Amino acid sequence: MPKRKKESKNEWLDWLKALLIAFGIAFIVRMFFFAPIVVDGPSMLPTLHNGDQLIVNKFTYHLHEPERFDVVVFHASSKKDFIKRVIGLPGEHVEVKDNVLYINGEEVKEPFLKSNEGKSQPFQIHTEDFTLENLPGGYQEIPADHVLVLGDNRGNSTDSRVIGVIPMDQIVGKTSLLYWPLDRMQMMGK
Template sequence: MSTKNREWLSWIKVIVISAIIALGIRTFLFTPIIVDGPSMLPTLENGDHLIVNKLNYQIGEPERFDIVVFHATQKRDYIKRVIGLPGEHIAYRNETLYVNGTPVEEPFIQERVESLQEGSHYTHDFTLEDLPGEYEKIPEGYVLVLGDNRMNSTDSRMIGLIPVDQIVGEAQLTYWPLSHFEWKT
């Protein structure tokens, strides 16, 4: 085999191995997603580009306030925030989240709630029993999710609890536009 052919073969090997590694990373570890819609305002804006960590939930469980991407339908993924975890009862009263009867602060929407005009609602009152499925507690293997833009979000209030096995991963990095660059914690 000539030197030129060996060089071409070497380049082809590098390209194939690189493609396999990239495919493996995208399939098992990280994947990009683009925010489509206003349901996560003010945290995420329409058109924000994110990196979703798929590994977190292969070795652990979602935690309260994680921003997750999940399969809402066979053709569409949604991005929302985990509010309720297995074994919990969730209720909203007077703009306050209650987990098992205990008030829990939501700092990511606090500014919007404080700016409401009198008589307005950011999150309408509801209990877990009001949601599809009429559960008294969130069952094992499910979470309750809400968009941060509570007045314009299709979330657990409409579609019910989300099976954990439908979660793609946790949104961990906004990388575009650069003015929105941020690690999510």
């Protein structure tokens, strides 16, 4: 075999190996560490908008438990994932009365619910009154390994008020980066 053909064949094999390694690494990162997700619907307005594209950190909850106000993605069904905000943690009692959140009887501020007084807004920050006992499951406190989640658009959100508390093993991960649209790009904190 001429030397030039052999070098060409080796070069193709090197490229093929590099591509296979790159695809393997991308697969591992996507499966176990980070995944993209697109917001579908208005339930997280004003924080997240329909069509926003996010990166979900799938690894962080292997190191620690979810914290209050984390924005998480979870399996709502075998075919659908939801994005909501963690409000209640295991062992807590949650209640909303007169649009005020109470955890174990103490008022908790929700700074992400910003009101634009006098302005027309496509979301509702008002939260109808509820207690944990009135939600599916009728719990007195959130069970171990579960969280209570709510959408930020309280008038248009299918959340724990409808589907009950969420088992932690159904949580895919925490949103870590809003990357599209570019003018709204930001690290997702609390």
